[in-house]
Amino acid sequence: MFETISSIMLTVAMTLLWGIAGITAAGLPYAKTSRSLNHRSTFLLWVAGTALVISTAWYGTITLQLIQDGWLFVEGTVKMLVPLTLLPQLYIGGAILPRLKSLRISGGEPPTSAALEAAAHPSILLSFLAAALASGISAFGTVFAQPVLPGLYQVGYRFLLVALLLLVPAMFANRRYMKVKKGIPLRRGLAVRLLKLVFASILTIIVAIAILVSNVLVGVQVSKLPEASDMMNHDWIDEGGGAPTRMSGSSNHHQHHAHPPSDSTDSADPSQVEVASLTGDISQPADRTFELVAQRKTVTLASGAVVDAWTYNGEIAPELRVKQGEMIEVKLVNQDIDRGVTIHWHGYNVPNAMDGVPGMTQNIVKPGESYIYKFRAEQEGTYWFHSHQQAAEQVVKGLFGTLIVEPKQETDVIDEEVILINHRWETDQGYQKAFGYHDQFQWKQVKPGKNVKLRIINAHNLSEKCLLQGTGFRIASIDGMRIQDPQPLSDGTTFRLAAGGRYDVVFTMPDRPVFLKLGDAKNESNPGVVFYGESVPEKPIFQAETTEFDPSNYGRPVVNDVTAASPFDREFHMILGNEMGFYNGRFHFLWTINGEVYPRVPTFVVKEGDRVKTTFVNKSLGEHPMHLHGHHMTVLKKNGKKVATPWLTDTLNVLPGESYEVAFIADNPGMWMDHCHNLDHAATGMTLHLMYDHVLPSYEVGTRSGNLPD
Numbered sequence: 048m049f050e051t052i053s054s055i056m057l058t059v060a061m062t063l064l065w066g067i068a069g070i071t072a073a074g075l076p077y078a079k080t081s082r083s084l085n086h087r088s089t090f091l092l093w094v095a096g097t098a099l100v101i102s103t104a105w106y107g108t109i110t111l112q113l114i115q116d117g118w119l120f121v122e123g124t125v126k127m128l129v130p131l132t133l134l135p136q137l138y139i140g141g142a143i144l145p146r147l148k149s150l151r152i153s154g155g156e157p158p159t160s161a162a163l164e165a166a167a168h169p170s171i172l173l174s175f176l177a178a179a180l181a182s183g184i185s186a187f188g189t190v191f192a193q194p195v196l197p198g199l200y201q202v203g204y205r206f207l208l209v210a211l212l213l214l215v216p217a218m219f220a221n222r223r224y225m226k227v228k229k230g231i232p233l234r235r236g237l238a239v240r241l242l243k244l245v246f247a248s249i250l251t252i253i254v255a256i257a258i259l260v261s262n263v264l265v266g267v268q269v270s271k272l273p274e275a276s277d278m279m280n281h282d283w284i285d286e287g288g289g290a291p292t293r294m295s296g297s298s299n300h301h302q303h304h305a306h307p308p309s310d311s312t313d314s315a316d317p318s319q320v321e322v323a324s325l326t327g328d329i330s331q332p333a334d335r336t337f338e339l340v341a342q343r344k345t346v347t348l349a350s351g352a353v354v355d356a357w358t359y360n361g362e363i364a365p366e367l368r369v370k371q372g373e374m375i376e377v378k379l380v381n382q383d384i385d386r387g388v389t390i391h392w393h394g395y396n397v398p399n400a401m402d403g404v405p406g407m408t409q410n411i412v413k414p415g416e417s418y419i420y421k422f423r424a425e426q427e428g429t430y431w432f433h434s435h436q437q438a439a440e441q442v443v444k445g446l447f448g449t450l451i452v453e454p455k456q457e458t459d460v461i462d463e464e465v466i467l468i469n470h471r472w473e474t475d476q477g478y479q480k481a482f483g484y485h486d487q488f489q490w491k492q493v494k495p496g497k498n499v500k501l502r503i504i505n506a507h508n509l510s511e512k513c514l515l516q517g518t519g520f521r522i523a524s525i526d527g528m529r530i531q532d533p534q535p536l537s538d539g540t541t542f543r544l545a546a547g548g549r550y551d552v553v554f555t556m557p558d559r560p561v562f563l564k565l566g567d568a569k570n571e572s573n574p575g576v577v578f579y580g581e582s583v584p585e586k587p588i589f590q591a592e593t594t595e596f597d598p599s600n601y602g603r604p605v606v607n608d609v610t611a612a613s614p615f616d617r618e619f620h621m622i623l624g625n626e627m628g629f630y631n632g633r634f635h636f637l638w639t640i641n642g643e644v645y646p647r648v649p650t651f652v653v654k655e656g657d658r659v660k661t662t663f664v665n666k667s668l669g670e671h672p673m674h675l676h677g678h679h680m681t682v683l684k685k686n687g688k689k690v691a692t693p694w695l696t697d698t699l700n701v702l703p704g705e706s707y708e709v710a711f712i713a714d715n716p717g718m719w720m721d722h723c724h725n726l727d728h729a730a731t732g733m734t735l736h737l738m739y740d741h742v743l744p745s746y747e748v749g750t751r752s753g754n755l756p757d
Contacts, residue, residue, distance in 0.1 A: 051189065051668070051704065054124075057105040058186035061132070064098035065179035072175050076167035076227055081152040084162060088150040095139060095147075098178070102136055116706065117687055119622055119664045123194030123642070128185040131205050135177040143174050160230060167227040169220035176216055180209045193624040193666050195642035211258060215250040263629075270629035275751040276646065277744035278407050278718070278736055285649040287617025287659065292652050292740035293319075316741070322408055323745035325717050327398035329421045333376035335369045339390065341412075341434070341446060342382040348486045352474035356445035357384055363483050364431075364468045364506075365448040371427040371455045377420045379412055387411025387753055388446060390420060391435040393547055394526050394697040395450065396677055397422045399717025399742070404676070405436045405756045406748025407718050407736070413753070427454040428527025429502040429549045431468065435720075435756050439730035443473070447506050452527075459523070459553070462497035465576065468504040469511055469544075469565060480507070480565060482574050488564075488587060489576045493556045499578065501552040501563065505544040508725045510670060510700050512543045513550075514592055517561035517578075520554035522596060528679060528695035531603040541567070542596035545672035545700035547724040556580065562587040599682065599690035609658055609681050609710035610693050616657040623701065623723075623733070625667040630731045637731050638667060638723060644732025651721070651737045657713040665701045671728065674698045675711070675737070676719040684708035698724055717742055720756070730757040 071091045078084035109129065113121045150166055152158065158166075184205055188194055194201065226233060284294050293316075339359040346356045346363055359365050369375055381388050389411060391403035401422045402408040412418045433447035449466055467482040479486045493499060500523070505511050521533040522542065526549055544550055554561065556578060564575030564587070577587050604610070624639045640648045653659055661680070663673055679695045685707055701707055722734035734757065748754045 051666075053108045054105060054189045055186060057101055057108065058182055058189060060101050061098055061105065061182035062179055062186055064094055064101065065175055065182055068094045068098060069172060069175040069179050072172045075150070075171065076163055076223065076233055078158055078163075078166070081156055081158045081162070084158045084166065085151045088147045088166075092144060092147050095144060095175070099136060099140060102132065102182075106133075116704070117664075119620060119662070119706070120666060123197050123622075123624075123666075127194040127197045127202050127205060128188055130202070131209070132178070132181045132185055135174055135181055138170075139174050139178060143171055146171065160227075164224075164227050167220075167224045169217060169224050172220045173213055173217055176213060177209055180212055181205075184208065190668070191636075192626040192628075193639075195622045195624040195639060195666060197642065208258065211254060212251060215254060266629035267632045270632055272631045272646065273749055275747045275749040277746075278646070278748045278756075279738060279744070280646055280648060280650045280735075283643075283647070283649040284652055285619060286652050287619045289617035289657065290654070292654055294652050294740055319741045319743055320716070321743045321745045322399055322718055325399040325742070326401065327422060329374070331374050333421065334373035335367075336376045336378070337367055338378045338380065339365065339448070340380045340382050341384045341388040343384070346445070346484070348472065348474065348479065348481055348484050349489075350476075350479070350486045352472070352476045352479055352486060354445070354472045354474050356472075357441060358445050359448050363445060364470075366451060366466065367432075367448065368451045368453065369424050370453050371424055374423050375421065378417055379420065380417045381412045381414050383414055384441070384446075385414060386755070387413045387436050388434045388441065389418075389436050390432050391438075391676075392420075392422075392432050392450060393430060393674075394549070394679075395422075395426060395430050395432075396679065396715055399677065399715065399719070402676055402717070402719070403432075403435050404720055406746050406752060406754030407720065407744075407756065408746070410746055411436050411753055411755075424452045426527060427452045428524055428529070429466075429504065429551055430527050431504050431506065431547075431549070433506070437730075437755050438757050439726040442506065442726055443471075443508075445470075445472075449502075449504060451502065459500075460498055461500045461553070463491075463493050463499045463556075464502065465491065465499070466502045466504070467563075467576070468506055469574075470506045471508075480573055482565075482576070486574050488574065490583065491576060491578050492583075493578050493580065495556050495558040495580045497556045499554055499556055502549070503544060503552060504549045505546055508546050508727055510543050510545050510548075510672065511565055512541050512567065512595075513563065513565060514539070514541050514567060514589060515552065515554075515561070515563045516589055517559055518554045518557050520552055522550055522598075522601065523553045524551040525549070525598055525694060526679070526696045526698060530601065530694070531605075533602045536596060537593060539590060539593040540596055541592045541594070543700070545698045545724070546726075547672055547674055547698040548696070548700070560584045560587070562589060564589065567592060598692075598694050598696075599685055600692055602692055602694075604692040605681055605695055607681060608712055609660075610683070613658070615660040615710065617651075617653055617659045619651050619659070619661045621661060621663050621673070621721075621735070623663065623665045623667050623671050623673075625669065635731045638669065638671070638725075638728040638733040640733055640735055645734045648732070648735040651735065652740050653713040653737065654740055655713055655716050658710065659713055660708060660710045662706060662708050663699070663701045664706045665703055668703055669725070669728070670700055670702045671733070672698050672700045672724040673721070674724040675721045677715045677717060677737075678711045678713075678719070680709035680711050682707060682709050713739065718744065722757075726757060 344361045346354045389403040430450040434441040561578040565573035716739040719737045
């Protein structure tokens, strides 16, 4: 992040200085005396020299980032922005500055015609303007259009843009140069010069507007999502450098319309299966049955704030609690959610057909319809579920709940259990964070010596920091996966949950109050919990936090098939960026994967049994909780260095400037979403898909079917 901020500051400074140099260069031919020409040339040399020093510092920053963070962080900048800025600067340093030095003539007499002709040469003005435009494009790109894996078109387009914007200045500069060359005196009046400047600026603005309008028209059309597709990008198949798959050799393979599920596939290969058939073994009767009714409901929070919510069963975060190994059957009924609903079991590695992604693993459940999910609860731990139909809207409105899977044999003695699901509600009093219904502090009495487990779930789009004070504690599990030998953490340690992430926190109640809250100690408006023994404290008092929990150095390392030294079968890269642009015909601040947004992102293809590694690189200005459906990822490296304790997660928060290497075994066949769980980011294209090469689609996504996942 430091490198990004430095790049922004340096490129802005470069733009300003080269712009000043361009304005100064425009005035050189109007010098009345040799002394005036000398002063202007000297000032221009100083400005240009300073700009070159700052440019060198920017290139040094890029080099430093390359050394510290690796090629993936700088590849786009080196391929696109460095050539764009370097070429005019090399020309200035090699050709223009020596020419300016020759103009420094002493004396007060009028400059010679040769000196004025040299000063009026178009190359002086245009080279400085080109440097200013290139630096401005680089500054804009660093913030609003980060270059990621650019092709020849993207690189060439920037050069073309600079050339087009220089057309009008070039015409005026050449016309002026021809006058000077012919000995025609220039009109030096300030009013005349300003009038010419305004006229040239207006013409340049017209050219810029024409370029902008053409880009808007093209962007609106190109960005429109297809009316129907099978969610796969067949034109950008990424096999991770591994052995050929069934999709190798032709981008047209599997390019057929999605079709309804059937007992047989169109392929002659008997090993190919459709998504709809990947239900797992559900022949046994259900041990637990539930019904969830999606419905609109007015909900009142503890403070009295009113929420016009969309709910399951008319309540906030209904709880489904089962035992590990039980067969679960959940009937989803849509009462009145117009655009349809589904249920995705976040972090639970269900068979593909039960994953709840509209257009990929099922069709939406429309009003008046129902759908049955059935799977065996193999994983114990803390999970949650939510609709994946237009999730950026439906989860915010309240279509989520908790899934608690108790272990077959509990080895820890737990006396009190508290489920805390964090969310930000839009109420009649504005936005309000809450643990379920509780948007203020809760008060819970717990006898000293009792063991307490907090199951904390973050259903908000952004990561949330939690502060626990009054006792030491342990992080017992992350994303439902138990930590082996978790060490005690000191009183005042904070821990941060990714969007969609879960932590199980355990502590023994002391003979004094224990306080838990969202955010840091200074934020008094966030909700929390007060645990007390005999006497009720007047109010929670928080001290400044001491340190933040780091899962990469906690407990014993996970040991599994992907932590072994053997090589990976496939290695993928997901470079996370941002840019301003159009999505489905509307202007957005876009969040990109490998420089593109869905559906132009790559499709990752694996074979069953592959050992798969993925590298996340966050070049953007925001955090991204990356969530892979159907699998847990083992975190192996952070910022290029091996973590002390690899851990399992299904939602990994990648902060700006960070990189992670994660790995998993491709042991759950299907078509799976792999996306940012800031659902606003996913809704504007930060989504790609992982597909097993022998799996065929059963459904279609788009407005024709109404299946609109994000």
